[in-house]
Amino acid sequence: MEYKVSLGPQHPALHEAISLRMTLDGEVIRDADLKLGYSHRGIEKLAEERSYIQNIYLTERICGICSHSHTTCFTQGVEQLMELVPARRGLYIRTLIAELERVHSHLLWLGVAGQESGFESFFMYTWRDREVVLDILEWISGNRVHYAMNTFGGVRRDVDELQKKKILDSLGLLKKRTDYYLNLAASEPTFVGRLAGVGKLSRQQAIDLCAVGPTLRASGVPMDVRKDDPYAVYDEIPFEVSTADSCDVLGRAVVRVKELIQSYHIIEYILNNLPAGPFKVKAPRKVKPNEVYSRYEAPRGENVHYIRSNGSEKPERLKVRAPTLANYPATIAMLKNGFIADIPLIFAAIDPCICCAERLVQLDDVRGGGRVLRFSELRAMANERAKKIDYTKKDIAWPF
Amino acid sequence: MIERLVHWSRVKSPWVLHLNAGGGCNGCDIEILAALMPRFDLERFGVQLKGTPRHADVMICTGAITLQNRDRVLRVYEQVPEPKFGVAAGACARAGCVYRGSYHTLVGIDQLLPVNAYVPGCPFRPAALIDAVVKLLNSVK
Amino acid sequence: MNPETILAKIQGDLAACIQDAALVAPRRIQLKARPEQLTAVLARLKETFGIAHLGTISGVDLGENFEVIYHLSNADVTVSVRILTPRRDPRIPSVCPVIPGAILYERELQDMFGLVVENIPDPRPMLLCDDWPEGQFPLRKDWKFERPAEIIPGGK
Ligand code: SF4
Numbered sequence: 001m002e003y004k005v006s007l008g009p010q011h012p013a014l015h016e017a018i019s020l021r022m023t024l025d026g027e028v029i030r031d032a033d034l035k036l037g038y039s040h041r042g043i044e045k046l047a048e049e050r051s052y053i054q055n056i057y058l059t060e061r062i063c064g065i066c067s068h069s070h071t072t073c074f075t076q077g078v079e080q081l082m083e084l085v086p087a088r089r090g091l092y093i094r095t096l097i098a099e100l101e102r103v104h105s106h107l108l109w110l111g112v113a114g115q116e117s118g119f120e121s122f123f124m125y126t127w128r129d130r131e132v133v134l135d136i137l138e139w140i141s142g143n144r145v146h147y148a149m150n151t152f153g154g155v156r157r158d159v160d161e162l163q164k165k166k167i168l169d170s171l172g173l174l175k176k177r178t179d180y181y182l183n184l185a186a187s188e189p190t191f192v193g194r195l196a197g198v199g200k201l202s203r204q205q206a207i208d209l210c211a212v213g214p215t216l217r218a219s220g221v222p223m224d225v226r227k228d229d230p231y232a233v234y235d236e237i238p239f240e241v242s243t244a245d246s247c248d249v250l251g252r253a254v255v256r257v258k259e260l261i262q263s264y265h266i267i268e269y270i271l272n273n274l275p276a277g278p279f280k281v282k283a284p285r286k287v288k289p290n291e292v293y294s295r296y297e298a299p300r301g302e303n304v305h306y307i308r309s310n311g312s313e314k315p316e317r318l319k320v321r322a323p324t325l326a327n328y329p330a331t332i333a334m335l336k337n338g339f340i341a342d343i344p345l346i347f348a349a350i351d352p353c354i355c356c357a358e359r360l361v362q363l364d365d366v367r368g369g370g371r372v373l374r375f376s377e378l379r380a381m382a383n384e385r386a387k388k389i390d391y392t393k394k395d396i397a398w399p400f
Numbered sequence: 401m402i403e404r405l406v407h408w409s410r411v412k413s414p415w416v417l418h419l420n421a422g423g424g425c426n427g428c429d430i431e432i433l434a435a436l437m438p439r440f441d442l443e444r445f446g447v448q449l450k451g452t453p454r455h456a457d458v459m460i461c462t463g464a465i466t467l468q469n470r471d472r473v474l475r476v477y478e479q480v481p482e483p484k485f486g487v488a489a490g491a492c493a494r495a496g497c498v499y500r501g502s503y504h505t506l507v508g509i510d511q512l513l514p515v516n517a518y519v520p521g522c523p524f525r526p527a528a529l530i531d532a533v534v535k536l537l538n539s540v541k
Numbered sequence: 542m543n544p545e546t547i548l549a550k551i552q553g554d555l556a557a558c559i560q561d562a563a564l565v566a567p568r569r570i571q572l573k574a575r576p577e578q579l580t581a582v583l584a585r586l587k588e589t590f591g592i593a594h595l596g597t598i599s600g601v602d603l604g605e606n607f608e609v610i611y612h613l614s615n616a617d618v619t620v621s622v623r624i625l626t627p628r629r630d631p632r633i634p635s636v637c638p639v640i641p642g643a644i645l646y647e648r649e650l651q652d653m654f655g656l657v658v659e660n661i662p663d664p665r666p667m668l669l670c671d672d673w674p675e676g677q678f679p680l681r682k683d684w685k686f687e688r689p690a691e692i693i694p695g696g697k
Contacts, residue, residue, distance in 0.1 A: 064427025210642030
């Protein structure tokens with residue numbers, strides 16, 4: 001019997017409150033479709049009515065998890081339009097915040113992945129450690145979510161010696177915890193078994209569908225804007241692009257854990273090499289008519305702002321493409337021929353935002369007798385399936 | 401007698417539904433979850449997050465309501481059994497925050513639903529949410 | 542390959558279908574094409590240079606015309622291919638046959654600017670709410686929004 005599931009429509013971020021509609025054949029998903037627009041807020045129109053400096057605060061509120069990503073992307077674009085060279089110390093601090101944000105976002109994702117695969121205590125652990133990062137961010141910027149650090153020409157707050165020391169201390173703790181998670185995950189066959197082989201996305205598919213970020217890198221494509229098109233100070237910082245070639249949710253988890261470790265290195269490097277000098281320079285108010293295409297590697301993937309100026313104080317056009325939007329076509333491909341019990345995992349694997357995980361899933365009452373499922377039931381089904389996996393299978397191995 | 405028992409349990413253990421109304425960044429949603437995590441632990445007040453409106457007493461709304469979501473928010477609110485309490489959490493839910501003036505959002509939850517408590521901040525700190533819940537419970541007592 | 546060689550190659554290779562190719566910023570190439578030749582240009586860029594990652598498609602309202610810009614990138618450069626389409630009859634070809642991942646951006650253009658994307662595999666509206674009035678395209682410059690009056694709870 002064929003029936004239809006609709007999942008959503010709650011999902012935040014740019015235009016990303018989303019409803020997935022799937023056609024099922026038994027437990028197998030035959031077709032999936034997206035309905036977006038639940039969280040469309042008309043930001044691009046609003047941006048045209050605001051001055052550049054006001055727009056920093058607007059772009060910050062595109063997404064709560066990667067708030068720094070959007071402002072950095074916007075600021076560096078406008079700086080290019082203004083032909084302004086930002087202060088070097090400012091750029092370093094900007095990068096520091098960006099990496100701290102990546103750490104908190106990936107820890108958050110690890111927790112969600114743990115929860116969706118029925119590993120509840122892992123969820124609590126990672127979220128507790130995430131608070132450490134948030135404390136650092138709060139100490140530097142004064143806020144837990146919207147740091148409001150960026151401004152044209154640099155950043156708004158400096159990092160002093162005491163803060164530096166405290167960050168390095170906390171980093172030691174985080175490193176220890178991450179190692180612990182690695183070991184835990186490596187010796188925890190349920191976790192590996194649940195994630196391996198779920199949500200396949202082949203290399204060619206990932207390229208064709210223009211996937212970005214860890215989703216793309218887990219399919220073996222080493223695309224990372226930080227390396228390909230270095231912005232801020234990434235061309236001076238040594239780091240590696242993390243990839244995996246297992247093309248499944250496990251691969252995406254691996255990529256993120258590797259990136260966590262890389263991020264710790266980057267943060268250490270930045271703190272040890274922080275240049276002296278001013279942390280911001282004065283910026284002009286007006287911007288010459290021009291256009292710029294600004295790219296940024298957010299925790300979820302490539303973030304893109306296209307800004308066009310017209311010589312006044314307000315932008316002519318601001319186009320924002322958040323990474324999750326780019327990953328939707330790939331998500332549909334991953335869902336097809338998967339199991340209904342894998343939906344939460346697959347959907348979580350592109351790292352949309354956590355709140356969607358708390359939302360209802362309802363089976364649409366279609367002809368032929370639909371029934372209503374809640375997300376908790378769906379998750380219970382997912383956990384049920386996790387129990388049935390044969391962990392003695394030989395080809396499952398944690399790739400560390 | 402039964403009524404007193406129900407009232408007592410409602411005050412001692414309110415079940416909340418967290419609803420994202422669509423038009424907000426998810427900063428507030430993350431802070432709600434952070435409030436339930438070990439660090440802040442809202443659950444020590446008996447507060448439990450529920451996935452369905454039918455089990456909930458309190459509905460915490462975050463984000464401005466988008467036009468597309470308007471009817472759905474109403475539908476969820478109607479499903480919450482009486483007596484119900486609405487909490488508007490965050491600047492978006494209170495007055496639209498930076499999205500004021502957008503063509504696709506309503507300014508504030510209170511344009512659509514009755515609200516019992518407002519939590520200020522963009523985003524509020526988890527402590528502010530706890531404060532709001534405690535105050536709400538005190539007023540119900 | 543460094544951006545300069547790519548630019549030179551593009552100029553040699555695609556001379557028939559593009560105008561004004563230039564390196565406008567480090568690692569940013571801009572091209573102009575005619576709408577009829579867009580798919581050919583993109584297919585060429587994809588096959589010969591491996592420039593296949595479509596970042597986004599931006600539309601800009603220029604008054605008389607709409608400008609549509611396709612931002613493509615590979616590991617070395619970002620190429621922006623722009624086309625113009627008149628406001629009276631805004632039509633652009635769909636690039637989904639070449640780049641399947643373009644579908645959401647094309648649907649977005651249809652919603653926000655009222656462009657007609659020809660042969661688009663999935664023409665349904667995407668972003669705006671279900672009861673959005675026909676023929677209203679918010680990102681056009683002449684579209685203005687009037688905010689309805691607010692209800693102040695408990696107020697007069
Ligand atoms: S109040 Fe601020 S943090 Fe909360 S949803 Fe709105 S913009 Fe985001």
